[in-house]
Amino acid sequence: MAKSESNSKSPLEDVFVVDNDVHIEEPPGLMAKYFEPPYDDAVRRYEKSYRYRDTPGYMPGMKLGDIFRNSPASKHAKRPDLTNGENTERELKKYHVDIGVLFGENALKIPILQSVEYANAFASAYNDYLIDRFLDQSDALIGAIAVAPHDPHAAAEEIDRVANEKQMKAIFLPIGGLDRTYGHSTYRPIWEAATEHSLPIAFHSVGVDFPEFPFNMHKLPYLTRHTLAHELSLVVNCMHIVNEGIPVLYPELKFVFLEAGLSWMPMTAYRLDREYMQHREQAPLLEKRPSEYIDEFYIGTHPIEVPENPSELAVLLEQVNGEETAVFATDIPHHDWDDAGAIQSMPISKEAKENIWGLNAKKLYSI
Ligand SMILES: [Zn+2]
Numbered sequence: 038m039a040k041s042e043s044n045s046k047s048p049l050e051d052v053f054v055v056d057n058d059v060h061i062e063e064p065p066g067l068m069a070k071y072f073e074p075p076y077d078d079a080v081r082r083y084e085k086s087y088r089y090r091d092t093p094g095y096m097p098g099m100k101l102g103d104i105f106r107n108s109p110a111s112k113h114a115k116r117p118d119l120t121n122g123e124n125t126e127r128e129l130k131k132y133h134v135d136i137g138v139l140f141g142e143n144a145l146k147i148p149i150l151q152s153v154e155y156a157n158a159f160a161s162a163y164n165d166y167l168i169d170r171f172l173d174q175s176d177a178l179i180g181a182i183a184v185a186p187h188d189p190h191a192a193a194e195e196i197d198r199v200a201n202e203k204q205m206k207a208i209f210l211p212i213g214g215l216d217r218t219y220g221h222s223t224y225r226p227i228w229e230a231a232t233e234h235s236l237p238i239a240f241h242s243v244g245v246d247f248p249e250f251p252f253n254m255h256k257l258p259y260l261t262r263h264t265l266a267h268e269l270s271l272v273v274n275c276m277h278i279v280n281e282g283i284p285v286l287y288p289e290l291k292f293v294f295l296e297a298g299l300s301w302m303p304m305t306a307y308r309l310d311r312e313y314m315q316h317r318e319q320a321p322l323l324e325k326r327p328s329e330y331i332d333e334f335y336i337g338t339h340p341i342e343v344p345e346n347p348s349e350l351a352v353l354l355e356q357v358n359g360e361e362t363a364v365f366a367t368d369i370p371h372h373d374w375d376d377a378g379a380i381q382s383m384p385i386s387k388e389a390k391e392n393i394w395g396l397n398a399k400k401l402y403s404i
Pocket residue numbers: 058059060140241296368
């Protein structure tokens with residue numbers, strides 16, 4: 038809860054706090070100089086007119102900068118300008134956040150870009166933009182290396198290129214609109230590069246309409262689509278990487294799943310365990326129940342469930358092994374961002390809350 042919004046003391050004031058999901062903006066005018074030819078000139082052209090060039094182009098369904106920022110739906114009176122490290126750190130300080138983990142807005146949609154070359158170019162430009170304008174400006178910010186899933190060998194090269202930046206602490210795998218979910222063997226170069234550089238994998242969901250499951254829901258109402266796209270995209274990717282034994286093949290790898298709350302994970306673990314009992318031959322690499330691997334995965338709290346009885350959240354937390362793996366996430370500056378209230382209201386120990394506020398993220402990102 039922001040100091041400015043309440044007279045009572047925030048639970049975050051005296052503890053170490055990591056916000057695991059902070060969204061920076063990547064307006065084309067600022068991003069253009071980080072692109073190589075021939076894309077630099079094309080991206081620069083969007084600077085003055087990108088409002089009218091929604092799709093296809095810079096990024097399908099792209100955010101609209103100032104227009105979006107001032108949406109009345111936002112909890113902020115004015116959406117903050119998160120296009121540089123100084124502003125971003127200042128914004129996070131208002132909420133007593135010590136470290137913010139940054140993710141792009143448009144970078145969430147890299148998988149739906151049609152051109153493999155442009156997708157790779159976008160990921161590289163994003164990483165350079167992130168380093169130059171954010172990480173080099175603030176020690177309170179850490180980054181996740183964006184890669185295009187279209188070409189896992191190029192993705193591994195991109196990880197090698199920027200992994201030595203000291204504030205790059207994870208690999209950002211966008212999930213919205215994947216052709217193949219992440220259990221597929223084609224992605225092994227990414228797991229190998231992540232292992233080599235000791236970087237955790239951050240899966241971040243997003244709501245998009247796309248012909249591949251689970252995003253082919255264009256005939257459903259937005260409420261249903263938006264709910265399902267976030268949850269199901271994490272469910273299917275979590276199930277698929279476990280089914281294919283990725284945690285067995287790469288035992289050092291850590292994974293965090295962001296932006297679908299907590300409740301999808303118990304369902305995933307329970308159902309996969311049940312099916313595993315009947316079809317073990319389908320997952321020959323597994324050495325224990327699927328749920329035991331899932332228990333080791335980290336999970337972002339946003340958008341946290343809102344049961345009338347907060348004790349139900351404590352049950353959910355236990356089901357996801359959350360005292361060890363849940364990481365606080367606000368999703369600032371999105372209109373549906375979470376404050377500290379839900380976690381503060383949970384009937385759990387002070388130590389468990391401190392783990393969620395920041396200590397679990399400290400383990401996850403080695404900070
Ligand atoms: Zn987010």
